[in-house]
Amino acid sequence: MAAKIIRFGLMAVIAGIFLLAGVMKIYDPQGFALAIMEYQLIPWWGIVVLAVYMPWLELLSALALFIPGWRRASLITLILLLVVFSLALVIVLLRGIDIRCGCFGIGFLDVSAPVALLRNLILLAGAGYLLKFDKFNR
Amino acid sequence: VGVAGFNTLHYLDAVLIRLATLLILPAVLAAGTLFWHPRAPSFAEKPVPKQTYQQVIDSGQAIFWIDARSQAAYDQGHIENAVLLNEDHWNRLFPGFLKRWNPDQMIVVYCSDSGCTRSQEVAARLRKELGGNLKISVLKGGYEGWLLR
Numbered sequence: 001m002a003a004k005i006i007r008f009g010l011m012a013v014i015a016g017i018f019l020l021a022g023v024m025k026i027y028d029p030q031g032f033a034l035a036i037m038e039y040q041l042i043p044w045w046g047i048v049v050l051a052v053y054m055p056w057l058e059l060l061s062a063l064a065l066f067i068p069g070w071r072r073a074s075l076i077t078l079i080l081l082l083v084v085f086s087l088a089l090v091i092v093l094l095r096g097i098d099i100r101c102g103c104f105g106i107g108f109l110d111v112s113a114p115v116a117l118l119r120n121l122i123l124l125a126g127a128g129y130l131l132k133f134d135k136f137n138r
Numbered sequence: 139v140g141v142a143g144f145n146t147l148h149y150l151d152a153v154l155i156r157l158a159t160l161l162i163l164p165a166v167l168a169a170g171t172l173f174w175h176p177r178a179p180s181f182a183e184k185p186v187p188k189q190t191y192q193q194v195i196d197s198g199q200a201i202f203w204i205d206a207r208s209q210a211a212y213d214q215g216h217i218e219n220a221v222l223l224n225e226d227h228w229n230r231l232f233p234g235f236l237k238r239w240n241p242d243q244m245i246v247v248y249c250s251d252s253g254c255t256r257s258q259e260v261a262a263r264l265r266k267e268l269g270g271n272l273k274i275s276v277l278k279g280g281y282e283g284w285l286l287r
Contacts, residue, residue, distance in 0.1 A: 029171055031255050033179035044184045051179050052171040056164035064160060073156035100252055110253055 007133060010126050011071075015062040017123065018078060022059030024105045029055070035102025039092050057081065075131045082124045089117040186247070186261035188278040191287045194246050199273070202243040204235070206260040207250055207281065217248065217284055225259055232267075248277035248284065 025032040033051035036042075042050070058081065064074035085103070092099055093113050101116035103109070111119070172178050194201060203220035205212050212222045221238055223231045239245070245264065249256040257276045265272050277284065 026171070028177050029175055030177045030179050034185055034255060034258060037185060038188075045181055048172075048179045048181050049168070052168040052175075053164055056167040056171070057161070060164055060167075061160055064156075069152070070156050070160075072153050073160055076153075076157055077160050106253055106255060108253070 003133075007130060011065055011130060014078065014123060014126055014130070015065045018058045018062035018081075020109075021104050022055045022057075022062060024108055025051070025055035026059065028105050031106035032102065035100075035106045038097075038099040038102060039088055040095075040097060041088060041091065054081070072131065072134050075127050075134070079124065079127050079131065082120050082127065086117055086120045086124065089113050089120065093117070183262060185258050186265060186274055186276050189246070189275045190278045191284055194244075194275070194277065197244065199244040200240075200242060202239050202245045204245055204247040204257075204260060204264075205249075205281070206247050206256040207254075211250065211281075215281075217281070220248075223247075223260055223264075224256060225263065228263070244273040244275070246275055246277050249280050251280040251282040252278065254280055 029051045032055065033047050036047045036050055037044070057077065061074045061077040061081070064070040065078075067074075089101070099113055100110040101113060103111075103116055103119075189197075203217045204223050205216045205220040206224050207216075207222075208224065208226070209222060212220075216222075221231075221235050223235050245261075247257040247261045247264070249260075257280065261274055261276050265274060279286070
């Protein structure tokens with residue numbers, strides 16, 4: 001029972017973070033595009049595509065986490081997103097580019113790249129844990 | 139393949155279909171965002187590049203500073219010789235900018251900090267009004283970054 005409560009709490013935290021991130025970026029896709037541009041990783045056309053696609057992916061995946069039967073697909077998507085975000089942060093840190101995360105769009109709950117990376121790794125561990133104990137979701 | 143094997147395959151199929159749905163549905167909504175969202179980024183209009191204060195100075199060019207913040211923030215303090223120009227009072231402020239600006243100068247626009255977007259908006263509008271070949275950039279870190287330089 002306690003384990004179930006922990007799992008639900010963890011799920012609510014992960015879903016809450018991605019819901020907030022998705023909503024903030026859907027509200028201001030131009031601001032999110034500027035935040036992605038700071039990473040200097042992809043050309044402008046790719047930034048535009050990501051800026052309008054990724055927030056919806058985050059939002060829908062977070063919502064799907066609460067739908068029994070959809071949880072595994074949702075967790076796989078969220079883990080993929082976290083891996084991509086973390087890789088981008090690692091590349092930026094290795095290249096010595098000084099940026100803010102932009103994880104919630106531009107200028108909202110902004111943290112430095114190392115803090116964002118640490119947060120991502122914690123979320124990744126949480127999502128991995130939920131995926132491992134996914135039996136109750138089927 | 140026994141009953142258990144069949145069930146596992148069936149389960150994996152269901153997960154894959156849901157995974158595909160989760161990946162495809164956002165693409166449809168993203169297309170809608172591109173067409174209807176008032177703040178959607180445009181493929182055609184790439185934002186003005188950002189430069190740090192050091193990069194601006196190292197460029198060796200004559201700089202024309204534009205402060206894209208509010209009148210109140212400008213009055214509290216601004217970069218020396220910076221001219222106030224923002225979207226809120228564009229029609230009133232733009233003629234004053236035109237009078238003082240020399241086309242040989244590189245325009246550098248700034249707003250409050252690294253999280254603001256007013257400088258990008260002003261820079262984009264200037265590029266639209268004065269032509270694509272304009273020498274213009276946005277100050278990385280904004281006024282806050284300049285204070286900490």
